[in-house]
Amino acid sequence: MLEAKLAEAGTLKKLLDAIKELVTDANFECNEEGINLQAMDNSHVALVAVNLEAVGFKRYRCDRPMPLGVNLTSLTKVLKCAKDDDICTLKAADEADVLNLVYEAKNSDRIAEYDMKLMDIDSDTLGIPDTEYDARVTMPSAEFTRIVRDLSQLGESVRIEVSKEGVRFASEGESANGSVLLRQTEEVAKVGKIKAESKDDDEEGADDDEDDDEKAKEKKPKVKKERDEDVEMDEDDDVEEVNKPGEDGEEEQDPEEDEDDDDEEGGKKRKKKSGPSKPSKKPRTSKASSKSKGKGKEDDEPAGVTIEMNQHVSLTFSLKYLVNFSKSASLCPKVQLMMSNDVPLLVAYDFGQGHIRYYLAPKIGDD
Amino acid sequence: MLEAKLAEAGTLKKLLDAIKELVTDANFECNEEGINLQAMDNSHVALVAVNLEAVGFKRYRCDRPMPLGVNLTSLTKVLKCAKDDDICTLKAADEADVLNLVYEAKNSDRIAEYDMKLMDIDSDTLGIPDTEYDARVTMPSAEFTRIVRDLSQLGESVRIEVSKEGVRFASEGESANGSVLLRQTEEVAKVGKIKAESKDDDEEGADDDEDDDEKAKEKKPKVKKERDEDVEMDEDDDVEEVNKPGEDGEEEQDPEEDEDDDDEEGGKKRKKKSGPSKPSKKPRTSKASSKSKGKGKEDDEPAGVTIEMNQHVSLTFSLKYLVNFSKSASLCPKVQLMMSNDVPLLVAYDFGQGHIRYYLAPKIGDD
């Protein structure tokens, strides 16, 4: 049987909001490690993969693997009956045909219980290859939302191009063309391996090989990410110009600076507007201090754009889907775009309890 | 003739908003005591009774009883022309076929006047028996709204069950069943007589003591106290609850006394009508602390759920109507549900100037 107690029903609600327009029915595959959902969107163009880790629950128990066939519309309705901060417990008996949801008000003076019918769904769960990518762009999720929404007004598709200059989103429409360039806030990091890493910011069990070893020591219990600590950021003080003109795009070697202090700029820059106005230089504060300091919600704004690339990539995608994907922004302040030429884009949102990943094949014939 | 001056047009507007979908035409029965409206809903399933007491008006005069046949849709339109805080005067000459409405801005710099046609309506005013009920649930009106709205997503009807455990709202639907249990916040009060008491909350005319006395004498525990109080009645002394435990063990039934305008909905408090010599607002100490504060909203639950019962009741009702009734929540932060088995439910909203009461017959065949 399954019994999963979630501290905040809001997490599930947001999850469902994020995917319900893409998928109507799906199996929640539950096992001792957590809950996974994988489904093609209704038109079989995109793939959605959701993961909720067992450790992310207040309590989690799943004796044996069980797929729960859920109609997401129904589940959404039932979840609407929960307040965001209700404690939500999911229960299903083995072979049950209903999913039981209990919402408990924080102060316990209200208990609501729902039973939702389950359905049998053919699980065409296809293994997702653990691809390595040529480029990863990490940016504030709100920024991504904004860009794809903006561009979707102009045209149907967007060309995403990652170069050492930064990442460019360009779209062509009937009446106008648009292009948004994001420069990496810090610098372009070069890495050898770029793979989806949901554990980037926080992890409990870093089972997967991390792309950088520093992370190991960095391991902090799951919490808010101020920046991607894992990214090796080298201490360059001169961040005036983001892209150093000196180097050509391809060197692979990591910066010698292995001491990863994630400084955040004095907290001045927050969600940056797409305008590539020159970012103010961040006076590096003492490395140690910056990390320890309490974060006033302003400070831990998702902050910057990080670009990691091994190779220049340029791909074209349907904006319609990207706009859809971007609805997950409420779950996580950051989003990662993983790309390789001629390979499906991976859009990943990692939140405390797990992740949502979207895969979308590029349009052919892009330049 | 009638001349009734209301301190805030908003009161009328909310009233109309609350009932206009239930009733399209109705007689406003005006007499020296105030204005009453009583009507069956359009499908003759529910009954709505509205009362506005003469004393609740800034000025009120009605020489002789007169029914004003009003099309509520028209009146709603006319009322939309008033701002919520306008002073609103209703005037009608004897035998008039129009109702005159004057809206005066608080600062008098704007006066609007409307004449609305009246119509003849067969007044099938039927006396409403002053029933005694087996149970009364007093709860935040916003909570009631939330529950019936939630459950109405799932099914057509709801079973309301009052027991010493609390009050349970349960609904069954195609894709899911739902059940919400509210535990009494304080304790279950046992009373001998449970009747609708609109005067519970303070009103202008009477001062508190008088109010209490009146109730005291009126109260005769003429009934079933067979259940032992002790069970759910852990008399925590009148801490939260206002009334002194004096009389005969049983609580005075004015739990809604706390006039704190704390509807969590949105702090939409408006300046209370200065009314005719507002009598001392009983500064009930109890939650006073919370009252003074700006908004701790979390700390002081705007109100608890109070359950009074002499007998277990279980009744099933159409959610459609309850949802409709619950629109009156804007008028009052609390609502009372009065129930006895096999008897129509009474849903009562008591506000400063009067009340709205809805009666709805239970569905047959409920368990």
Place this chain on the structure above:
DNA sequence: TTAGTGTGTG
């Protein structure tokens, strides 16, 4: 959270 669109019911 609010507004608009679409569907269903009367």
Place this chain on the structure above:
DNA sequence: CACACACTAA
């Protein structure tokens, strides 16, 4: 044919 309710999108 109109009104109301529900759902979806912004």
